[in-house]
Amino acid sequence: MNRHRDIKGLSTPPLKKCKKCCHPAKFHCPFCLPSSFEPTNYFRARHHLDKHLRKSIHLQGYTVHRCRLECRNHPHYHCVYCTETRMRKHDLNKHVLRCLQERDPQSSQLPVHTKGSASPAKDDIRSCAIVSP
Numbered sequence: 001m002n003r004h005r006d007i008k009g010l011s012t013p014p015l016k017k018c019k020k021c022c023h024p025a026k027f028h029c030p031f032c033l034p035s036s037f038e039p040t041n042y043f044r045a046r047h048h049l050d051k052h053l054r055k056s057i058h059l060q061g062y063t064v065h066r067c068r069l070e071c072r073n074h075p076h077y078h079c080v081y082c083t084e085t086r087m088r089k090h091d092l093n094k095h096v097l098r099c100l101q102e103r104d105p106q107s108s109q110l111p112v113h114t115k116g117s118a119s120p121a122k123d124d125i126r127s128c129a130i131v132s133p
């Protein structure tokens with residue numbers, strides 16, 4: 001299964017200089033549209049990625065970063081096992097447990113670790129396309 005670009009091992013992806021639209025070359029956030037995070041120098045982009053890491057969910061060898069790309073109108077997290085997304089960490093945790101149990105009813109509960117509390121937004125269920133890395 002192809003994984004959405006916001007799911008990368010237990011880390012953040014390396015920053016790369018833009019060679020398409022920025023003159024002089026700047027660094028884009030791989031999880032945000034330029035309208036959400038304006039391309040900038042390496043150190044500001046690195047600091048921004050560190051914020052993504054602090055808000056991420058760690059499960060089964062993956063770090064699920066909050067995505068702000070065109071797949072939704074609001075920041076969200078992608079399920080590791082299917083194409084569904086959730087806006088809140090807590091809701092993704094519950095979804096992943098259900099998703100894993102549907103795939104393997106014999107599985108025990110999946111350990112999911114997050115930092116911080118979930119926002120008060122309602123449980124919003126939507127899907128978006130999976131993008132190859």
